[in-house]
Every structure is written in structure tokens, then in C-alpha cells.
Amino acid sequence: MGTEIRKVGVVGLGLMGSGIAQICAMAGLDVIAVEKEQAFLDKGLGRIKGSLAKLVEKGKLSQATQELALAKLTSSTKVADLADCDLVIEAIVEDLGAKSALLKELGGLCKPATIFGSNTSSFPIAAMGEASGRPARMVGLHFFNPVQLMALVEVVRTEQTAADVFEAVKGFAKAVGKQPVMAKDTPGFVVNRLLVPYLGEAIRMLERGDASKEDIDAGMQLGCGHPMGPITLLDYVELDTTLSILQGWADRFPNDPTFKVPQLLRDMVAKGHLGRKSGRGFYEWEGDKKK
Ligand code: 3HC
Numbered sequence: 001m002g003t004e005i006r007k008v009g010v011v012g013l014g015l016m017g018s019g020i021a022q023i024c025a026m027a028g029l030d031v032i033a034v035e036k037e038q039a040f041l042d043k044g045l046g047r048i049k050g051s052l053a054k055l056v057e058k059g060k061l062s063q064a065t066q067e068l069a070l071a072k073l074t075s076s077t078k079v080a081d082l083a084d085c086d087l088v089i090e091a092i093v094e095d096l097g098a099k100s101a102l103l104k105e106l107g108g109l110c111k112p113a114t115i116f117g118s119n120t121s122s123f124p125i126a127a128m129g130e131a132s133g134r135p136a137r138m139v140g141l142h143f144f145n146p147v148q149l150m151a152l153v154e155v156v157r158t159e160q161t162a163a164d165v166f167e168a169v170k171g172f173a174k175a176v177g178k179q180p181v182m183a184k185d186t187p188g189f190v191v192n193r194l195l196v197p198y199l200g201e202a203i204r205m206l207e208r209g210d211a212s213k214e215d216i217d218a219g220m221q222l223g224c225g226h227p228m229g230p231i232t233l234l235d236y237v238e239l240d241t242t243l244s245i246l247q248g249w250a251d252r253f254p255n256d257p258t259f260k261v262p263q264l265l266r267d268m269v270a271k272g273h274l275g276r277k278s279g280r281g282f283y284e285w286e287g288d289k290k291k
Contacts, residue, residue, distance in 0.1 A: 006030060009081075090106075
């Protein structure tokens with residue numbers, strides 16, 4: 001079966017999905033972006049246009065590539081329009097039920113050669129492969145926020161993923177300008193397995209009053225050379241995202257203390273202090289900038 005990837009579908013145009021659609025279009029691939037409601041689609045497309053303009057303004061992208069990307073990008077509110085894609089990447093809400101239902105629908109309507117990728121942060125890729133009815137053509141494709149600037153993508157192979165599918169997806173990752181690292185289908189793959197418990201521990205330090213948020217951040221920025229300290233990074237990736245990852249693991253592995261959810265994280269999300277997108281998390285934000 002064919003594994004050439006020329007046309008890519010992206011389902012879900014939130015922060016991650018819009019970044020993924022954008023880099024694919026910038027690489028000259030045909031891209032169709034799908035959201036179930038026109039308003040979400042418009043918001044995601046607006047984000048892509050804004051990001052392309054910013055990259056041009058900063059001299060990181062030529063005007064010709066900006067024009068190419070806009071010409072390569074189409075959109076739809078219908079999943080059925082993905083039928084002839086070579087690769088469909090889901091980047092919808094972090095809910096295994098919703099992701100499995102989407103994969104089942106895609107499995108029923110896409111051409112036999114379509115490869116399915118999931119940008120999940122934490123759920124088993126094999127479960128989605130089963131739902132699609134085509135486990136040999138399912139991979140994890142986990143990008144990092146902001147997708148346009150972060151160089152990595154984790155390519156996750158399940159025990160069922162076909163070897164040629166895995167190779168094709170590694171080639172795709174390089175074609176869109178990312179460095180692929182290979183990961184098994186384990187909780188959090190490589191990066192989140194290390195990063196998310198670290199972020200949880202930073203919240204527990206705050207809870208215990210061991211240090212201020214500014215000092216925790218300065219510690220890791222200046223002591224370890226991280227571009228952002230953990231408390232700022234929590235706001236940046238958004239607190240509900242980290243809560244849903246940790247909660248999902250806590251549900252699956254209730255006896256593992258690594259995955260324990262800090263109470264302060266629950267409280268902040270319950271109050272709607274979600275980080276950058278709500279203007280307030282541990283810090284106050286104005287757009288992409290900390291006040
Ligand atoms: N598109 C275009 N431009 C963007 C952008 C985007 N998506 N996002 C930010 N920019 C722009 C900003 O607007 C800013 O422009 P300005 O200077 O005109 O205001 C500029 O990029 C910032 O670029 P700089 O090179 O000057 O800034 P930095 O060197 O601070 O880099 C950063 C920014 C790349 C975000 C850096 O701070 C960083 O690497 N932070 C850590 C991010 C990280 O760890 N991400 C992983 C999160 S974990 C994850 O995603 C997994 C998930 O499953 C939870």
C-alpha cells in the first residue's frame with residue numbers, strides 16, 4: 001500500500017492543530033484543516049495568518065513561503081472531506097472517548113492507504129489504532145508548543161504499526177522541518193514523561209511554600225539554562241492541559257506517586273485561572289507576554 005505523503009488533513013485547529021497545519025502548508029504540502037464549527041475554524045485560520053505574518057516580520061520566513069502556505073491551506077467543517085488524505089493528524093480535545101470516536105469515523109471513510117496520526121500528549125496510541133479499525137496505519141505524532149518554533153516531534157510506534165508507515169511518518173516529520181525522535185507507546189512518551197512530573201513537583205514546591213514562583217523559575221532558567229522556568233511554562237502550555245495529562249495518568253496508575261495531581265493545580269483550574277489563554281494563571285498575561 002502507498003505511503004507517500006502529499007496531502008495532510010488536520011482535525012482540530014486549537015493552538016497545536018493550527019501550528020501543525022501551518023508548518024505542513026509552509027513545507028508545500030496540501031493541507032485541509034477541519035473543525036466542527038465555522039467559528040473555531042475561523043479562529044484557527046486567523047491564528048495561522050497571524051503567525052505567518054509574525055514570522056515574516058521577524059525575518060524568519062520569506063514572503064514567498066508565506067504566500068505558498070496560504071495557497072496550500074484549505075479548510076472544511078466536514079470530516080468526510082478528509083477521505084483522500086495521505087495522512088490525517090488529530091489534534092482535538094484531550095479526551096480519549098472523543099479521539100476514539102473520531103478515529104472510528106476516519107477509519108470508515110478514508111481511503112485504505114491513509115495513515116492516521118494523533119497529537120495526544122498522554123493517551124495510548126494503540127487504543128486509537130484499534131478504534132480506527134486500521135491499527136497498522138496508526139502512529140503518534142506529538143508536536144511541541146509553539147509548534148512553529150519548537151524543533152522536535154515524537155514519532156510513536158505501537159506494536160501494530162507497520163514498518164513502512166513508521167518510516168513514511170519519520171520522513172514526513174523531516175519534510176516539515178522537525179527532528180523526529182522515536183518513542184514507544186508508553187505514558188507521556190519521552191518528553192512529557194519527564195516534563196510533566198517535573199512541572200507537578202514545581203507546583204508542590206509552591207504549595208509547600210519552599211520558594212516563590214519567581215525564584216523557582218529563575219532557578220531553572222539560570223541554573224539549568226531552560227528557556228522558561230516551570231511555573232511560567234505551566235502558564236504557557238496552560239494549566240488545564242497539564243491537569244488533564246496528570247489526571248489521565250492518575251486514573252490509569254492510581255498507585256504511582258509520580259502521577260499525583262497537586263491540589264493547587266486543581267484549584268487554579270476550577271477558578272478558571274488557566275494561564276496564558278485566560279489572561280491569568282500563576283502569573284498575569286497579556287496575549288503571549290507575561291505582564
Ligand atoms: N508563531 C510565530 N511567532 C511566534 C509564535 C508562533 N507560534 N510564538 C511566539 N512567536 C514570536 C513571539 O511573538 C515573539 O515575537 P516578538 O519578539 O516580536 O514579541 C517571538 O516569537 C519570540 O521569539 P524569540 O526567539 O525572541 O523568543 P524566545 O527566544 O523567548 O523563544 C520560545 C520563545 C521558543 C517559546 C522559548 O521561550 C521556549 O522555548 N520556551 C519553552 C517552550 C517549551 O518548553 N515548549 C514545550 C512545552 S511542552 C509541550 O508542548 C508538550 C505538550 O504535550 C504539553
